[in-house]
Amino acid sequence: MRAEDHDQGMDPSTGQPVGAPVGHTPIEEVDRLCRAAATAAPALAAFSPPDRAALLRALGAALEAHRDEVVALADRETGLGAARLAGELTRCVVQFELFAAALEEGSILEAVLDPADPSARPAPRPDLRRMLLPLGPVAVFAASNFPLAFSVPGGDTASALAAGCPVIVKAHPGHPALSVLCARIVADALAAAGAPAGSFALVHGVEAGRALVVHPAVTAVGFTGSVAGGRALFDLAAGRPDPIPFYGELGSLNPVVVTAGALARRAEAVVAGFVGSFTLGAGQFCTKPGLLLLPAGHGLTGALADAAGAVAVGPLLNARIRDAYLAETEALAALPGVRTISPGPAPDGAGYRVAPRLFAVGAADLVARADRLLEECFGPAALVVEYADRAELDKVFAALPGGLTATVHAELPAEAELARHLVAHCVARSGRVIWDGWPTGVAVTWAMQHGGPWPATTGSVHTSVGVTAVRRFQRPVAYQNLPQELLPPELRDGNPLGIVRRVDGVLGLA
Structure with missing residues (x-):
């Protein structure tokens, strides 16, 4: 296998290879995986918030069950140390659980109901109901420096799945074997939990990454990496016939x-x-x-x-x-x-x-x-x-x-x-x-903002860490005067899912 056709893990402590080379994904296979994700998207979007939460909890449990294997391989390919990597894996597990809880609570869907009001000024108001829906298949580019928390099972994957979007991860070449292992754990857990086929996939190689960004089925991109690499992909996303959002975390001096x-x-x-x-x-x-x-x-x-x-x-x-x-x-x-x-x-x-x-x-x-x-x-x-x-x-x-x-x-x-x-x-x-503190260390919480003005990120209005990271992969849709049976359950009278909603301007469980 030619060097340019595969990724090879290396032990940073010795400079010696780790495991077998992992071949780059052919463009034809990228296309097949993207089309499979597009087929899965409507079925995954139809999962209720509690069912989507169950998928995320299953992913957290699967990672926990493979903890020793994952941490050991991560250390061999990154040299970051077992203690640091064990904490990073715990962060991934906690992240899946936090998104699951947020789905069950429901406010991340931003369900809003404004009942019809014939006496509204300046004109009678129709019945309007609005919520956030998943965009569709999302491409995620893994980072080198956080081989778990910003890689295959990391925050971009968790937030996209929480939004109801299929995910295709472009593996980082620095930890290819770990990427394959984590992708298998994620894919198996999703399948066992009932997710539709095509909900998750992994690709390798620079050309596969470019093909992901321009594929018509992909609706958004999450990226963590260099300014040069991120800018090149950002321009690809913006230059498509149908431009898509590119959420890149690039470089920061943190004064x-x-x-x-x-x-x-x-x-x-x-x-x-x-x-x-x-x-x-x-x-x-x-x-x-x-x-x-x-x-x-x-x-x-x-x-x-x-x-x-x-x-x-x-x-x-x-x-x-x-x-x-x-x-x-x-x-x-x-x-x-x-x-x-x-x-x-x-x-x-x-x-x-x-x-x-x-x-x-x-x-x-x-x-x-x-x-x-x-x-x-x-x-x-x-x-x-x-x-x-x-x-x-x-x-x-x-x-x-x-x-x-x-x-x-x-x-x-x-x-x-x-x-x-x-x-x-x-x-x-x-x-x-x-x-009066120091910036290293990013808490996974509702209030965290991990983003900033260029070149820190390509979109300072969003975060890549915390519950509101899910907002990157959602879009608002308003329903006007629809019959109850045609509305999503999240917007029906009586609040059948018991989620947090804003009804006639008042936030609560009505």
């Missing part, structure tokens, strides 16, 4: 700003928290704090160097990421105005190991070279930005691209006015604003 007051009160905690956060998972989290904004004359250079130099990070996920990290950090170190705080000694051992690297630059130099300095470096590298005053902070924030998160460390009540000013900056530049 953290520390005020003079916060620095005076807890400098040691800032150093420990920042270094722990930007090196977590070998710096391969999408929420890694890539920028630390400190007051000029902060005096933390030595402490930051010592803390970063003491961290032994695990291997990067693959050779491509390692090579890009080494090239990007060397280029960063050579830029005018950039100082190296922690040079990153050569790591010991085989595989794709690297050392953390930490750099510093003045705010004026950052703004002057924003096109180069404000690029995400995937891996355990970060940049300290030293600002002289509030005016320089304003210029830095004006230059920052959109991000997933932005964080403020300040002292209250002494710096309340400054804190409000900084929070406003963060709101304008990110989807999640953090106070």
Whole structure:
């Protein structure tokens, strides 16, 4: 089998192959799977919310039943460690259960009933009933850095199935064997629970991924990956004869700003928290704090160097990421105005190991070279930005691209006015604003927002984590004056499914 015709898992700790090569999916097979998904879509959409919830609970239970096998293989292909991966699998299970509970509660369907009102102003109102329906087959592109939570059994798959959409996953080449295993678990669990044939499938290879995006049966795409790769697929989705939504999570710097007051009160905690956060998972989290904004004359250079130099990070996920990290950090170190705080000694051992690297630059130099300095470096590298005053902070924030998160460390009540000013900056530049903490770690909840202005995501109005992620794969439909027997059960009088609805403006169980 030619190298360009298959994906091969590699152990990041040794650089040696894992398992057998997995062949790329022929375009003809992609077409067959998409047509099967289109056939399954009406039947899956017809599942009641409780029946759809049962499918999701079955998926969570199946993953749990294969926990040891999944975690062991994931560790071999990613080197992320059994403890981290076990937690990631638990997140997947909890995610399926959370979506199931949300379906049973019903508010994610946004059922709204406005009964006919002949006395309404300015004109009599017909009977109007509206709810969210599934779009249809969804293509999901798996990520490298979360081989479970943002891959085959991850959040995009869970939210699309919760919406009632068949899913076709494009496997990430970094963990092909794990993708095959998880796809088998998901497909078997769905079949055993009664899902229609064609509700789930897996494909491999770049060309298969492109074919998915342009296939007429596919109605939306979920993507987590690089800016370049995401933009190319985004353009494909937009360039179709029938453009479809492309929900891409791409790149984020996640700035953290520390005020003079916060620095005076807890400098040691800032150093420990920042270094722990930007090196977590070998710096391969999408929420890694890539920028630390400190007051000029902060005096933390030595402490930051010592803390970063003491961290032994695990291997990067693959050779491509390692090579890009080494090239990007060397280029960063050579830029005018950039100082190296922690040079990153050569790591010991085989595989794709690297050392953390930490750099510093003045705010004026950052703004002057924003096109180069404000690029995400995937891996355990970060940049300290030293600002002289509030005016320089304003210029830095004006230059920052959109991000997933932005964080403020300040002292209250002494710096309340400054804190409000900084929070406003963060709101304008990110989807999640953090106070006195660190951005790594994303809770799967109703309130979570994991998205932000470009280039963090292609659509800042949505999230890829949390219950409302399902909204990406739904569309609203209004029914006017339909007889009861022709309405979906969710919209009929008497609320036969017992879900949360808004009736005549009032939210409840009516």
